Amino acid sequence: MKPENAPNQSFKTPISERLPLPVRRGLEKLGHDISLARRRRHISTQSMAERLNVSLKTLQRLEKGDPTVAVGTIATAIFVLNELDRLANLLDTARDDVGLGLMDLAVPKRIRRRKDTSPAGVI
Numbered sequence: 001m002k003p004e005n006a007p008n009q010s011f012k013t014p015i016s017e018r019l020p021l022p023v024r025r026g027l028e029k030l031g032h033d034i035s036l037a038r039r040r041r042h043i044s045t046q047s048m049a050e051r052l053n054v055s056l057k058t059l060q061r062l063e064k065g066d067p068t069v070a071v072g073t074i075a076t077a078i079f080v081l082n083e084l085d086r087l088a089n090l091l092d093t094a095r096d097d098v099g100l101g102l103m104d105l106a107v108p109k110r111i112r113r114r115k116d117t118s119p120a121g122v123i
Contacts (some may be wrong), residue, residue, distance in 0.1 A: 019067055024065070027066075027067050028065030031062055034077050035063040040082065048074045048080065051080045052076050052077055090108060
């Protein structure tokens with residue numbers, strides 16, 4: 001019998017199968033886009049792997065969208081491709097429509113002046 005709070009999937013299940021489908025697709029697209037950007041810049045896989053300080057196998061996994069590749073490696077690849085500003089602004093709070101909308105809901109409808117509780121004559 002399985003405990004109530006046990007996860008639905010076993011730890012033996014590969015991480016790629018435990019991720020939601022949109023996440024897997026997003027990582028695959030990111031990997032494909034990194035591969036395409038690298039090739040458009042005429043950077044060989046060997047040179048790219050050296051610049052990332054990773055093995056050729058890790059670069060291949062990154063370009064396939066493997067979710068076990070470290071985020072630091074992905075960020076470095078984006079840096080090598082001169083696109084780090086886009087990564088830095090990925091979740092720019094000034095453009096967070098959901099977060100800003102929630103903040104607007106929390107704004108009070110009216111602001112009341114606080115009553116003066118200090119004794120008379122005290123500044």
